[in-house]
Structure formats: C-alpha cells, structure tokens
Amino acid sequence: METPAPPWRTARKQPRRQLSQELIVETGLRILDDEGLEAVSMRRVAQELNTGPASLYAHVANKEELLELMYEQVIGEIELPAPDDPRPWQEQIREIVRNSQRTLARHGSIAATVMAGVPTGPNSMRMAERMLGVMLGGGIPKRVATMAMDRLAMYITADVYESSLYQSMWRASGKEREQFVTDYFGQIREYFLSLPPERFPHLSASVEEMLEGDGDERFEFGLDLIIAGIEARLKS
Amino acid sequence: METPAPPWRTARKQPRRQLSQELIVETGLRILDDEGLEAVSMRRVAQELNTGPASLYAHVANKEELLELMYEQVIGEIELPAPDDPRPWQEQIREIVRNSQRTLARHGSIAATVMAGVPTGPNSMRMAERMLGVMLGGGIPKRVATMAMDRLAMYITADVYESSLYQSMWRASGKEREQFVTDYFGQIREYFLSLPPERFPHLSASVEEMLEGDGDERFEFGLDLIIAGIEARLKS
DNA sequence: TTCTCTCAACGAACGGCGTTCGTTACGAAC
C-alpha cells in the first residue's frame, strides 16, 4: 500500500506522458483493427493514451491527417516482388494487386478514407513506381500503363472498402461470423426468390449463381477481367 | 400588411405542416445536389422544412434509411435501352453503365452510401434485371454474367464516389472550377517533378501521361478494359 | 545552482451531430 502524498505538496498524478505521432498512428490502427473505422475518433485515440483529445493536435494537424498517416503505414506493409523478378508482367501485376488487397483488407475500412486523391506518401510512391515499372517493362505504352494503374488502384480500394462494409455489418450484428453469413445470404436468397418471376425473369433464374462465390473469388474474377482487357488492348 | 392576431388567441404560427416521406427525400436530394453529402443531416433537412429533426422520424426510420431512399430515387432516373434493343450486348452494356455513371454523378456523393450491400429497392432491381438480360441474351453464361454485373456495379459506384470526392474538394476550396483544376493538377505535377528520378525513374518519366485524361476518359478506359475482359472470357 | 523561456500537455468549452423521450394538439371516428 502506497504512502499517501502530503496534500499540500500538489500531487503529480502521473509522470507527464510522452506522446508522439508514431504512437498516435499506432494507437489509431489498433482501434481500427479492433473496432472498425467508425470507432476511430480523436477522443477515442486520446482516451486509449490516457489523455484528452486536445493533446493529439500537437502531433497531428487534424483527423484527416491522422487517417492519411494510418493509410500510409498500411501501404508500407505491402510486399512487392523483387525488382528483377523475371516473370511476365501479368503475373507480377496480379501478385502486387493481390498483396495490396490482402494487406488493406487486413486493416479493413481504412480504404474508405482515400478513394480519391493521388496518394503522395512515400510508401504509396514506392508502390506506384513498382507497378508502373512492371507494366512498362512488359512493353505496355506509358499512356495505357498509367491509366491501367489508376483503374487497378481504384479497383483494389473499392473492393476492400466494400468488404469492410460487410465486416462492419457483421460486427454490428453481434453474431458469430458463420452465423451472420448464413443469415445474411439466406435473407438475400429469400428476397430474390420472392420476386415475381414474370417481372424479373433473369434475376429469378439466376438466384443461385448470384449467391455463389465469396469475396476473394469475385475479386479475382474482376482482376482477371481487367488484365485480360489490358492484354486485348496490346494486341489490337 | 397583415392584421396581427389577438395575443390571447394562442397564436398558431403556421398551419401544421404536412410532412411526408416523399417530401423529406426530395429535400434531402436538393441539399445533396446543392451542398454535398456532408451537408445532408437530419437537422439540416428538418430546418429546410421549418421543423425539428425529431419530426422526421415519423416518416423515416433513421438517417441510413433516408439515404437509401434517396439512392433509390436516383437509380430510378437512369434511362435504360428498350428491352428489344437489337444492338450487341457490348454496346448495350456500355450504354447502361455510362448512363448509370452520368446519372449518379449528377447527384454526386450519394454513391458513397451504398458501395456495399445488395441493393434491394425496386429501381435497383429493374436495373439489375435489365443488365442481366442483356448479358444472358448475348450468350454469356449465368455465372459469368452475374459476377460481371457485380463488378460493373462496383466499378460505377467507385468511379462516381471518387469523382464526388474531387467535387467536394473543389467546393471546399471556394475557387472557380477551372481555377481549382488548374491549381490542383499543377500542384500534383510539381510534386511528381520534384521526386528524385533515380529512386522513381518510371514515375518521373510518366508525369505528363499521368496527368492526361479527365474523369470521363478514365472511366471509359476502365469500362473498355472490363468489357474486353468479358469478351476474352467467352473466346477461351 | 538558479533563472528563463519554449512548447507539449491539458481542461474546458463551442457548435455540430443522430437519436430518444414525453408532451401536445389536430383530425378522423364514433
């Protein structure tokens, strides 16, 4: 049991905490992973660090900057193939895109924050440089390569964002993961089956196909479409 | 000049307003168009109708439902080719996707609200039914058609969302449209030109290509990729 | 050692948000 400090000696409750941008970003990411993007607020981050929200503003301009920093951190985690990888561009692009999707998906909803705006952090640049290099190395014209990169980045972000919304629905439901999926898709199936087949003949006839395929499968399908599209552009 | 009502007759300031879901949705859309998604709040909508936020809850479950209703309304505005349109599926899909993009873009940021979740409103169903019909009519297998539809819908939404973010950056800047674009891209160009070319050789060599092409051109480019991808899938 | 100065940390507050609760009073039904 601690000896109580004499009351006249104005009690220093805590040794003054040492905040830093790194620590704040790290904390933000932990909350993001544990509880989703909605839970990441200045107050919540501050609370996690046993302080008030105002204290964060010495290290971070505002919430937007904090989210950008978190995003950059995540981008930095993406593994890229070696610069001298001998595989054809298709395979390398596929790997880069897949890795990006997986890494971003691991941190769920952060994707929402950066759908637009050319990202300019160092990790984002490293990423863009590599993708561009692979495509140009594959003989793709500059104009096509830059646009393809743009569309691929958008595709990754959109897919991750979409799946993060499912994740937050799941979280909000409070159910077990498997239970949630079963219930949710069961509900969708029921709804589609309830449609009047005379007004929606094609939909009614395709209910099972629409429910097949998980997120990864759909992602891969779309990626294939885009890459085949790029190839088609080269042949013409 | 109106005769003032006698003070003892408890003044009925207004004939009690007649709210309705339709009126609320309409008001929400007007605010969305004029001031962007951020401006659409329950309080703001209520204020526009000269009432308090609580009054809206008799007609709308919550903000999320309001946004969904607004989205459905917008989807309903999309023009679709006639059911017996004789053109090949590629052209029809292109037209549907293009119309969707344009209509959604007209109402900017509403796209943000529905990236995920199988939309289930009547207008969304009409849309899905038609796209599916076109593709199945073109001989595309059910499984491919449903997945392609899924990816196309995601593509539209992502593109519209992205461009809406640019729009809100523009709005926030307070500049003239042209001025904003010039300034913004000038800034990007400067940033890319400032990169050390030995670390980012490909990016440095592609700066001009990256800045070419407006939103529509990029959208069209991506759409071409996806459709070519679907075609490639049919040949194999 | 003592003083000074800078600036990270902080407590409190502002104006916004979505939503809920309990009350009121209109208009239809009886």
Next chain:
DNA sequence: GTTCGTAACGAACGCCGTTCGTTGAGAGAA
C-alpha cells in the same frame, strides 16, 4: 360532443472534431 391515435415537436443525451487559454516540465543560459 367526445374520444383517441398519432404526426409534430421541444428538450435533452451522449457523441463528435476542433479551438482557446493555461500550466508546468525540462532544456539551455547565466
């Protein structure tokens, strides 16, 4: 003329991002 369901509402709750003015720890100067 009375009753009654319910749309409309005012007030409040607990969040949010951000700003302001104060405080006090610690580094550098004297």
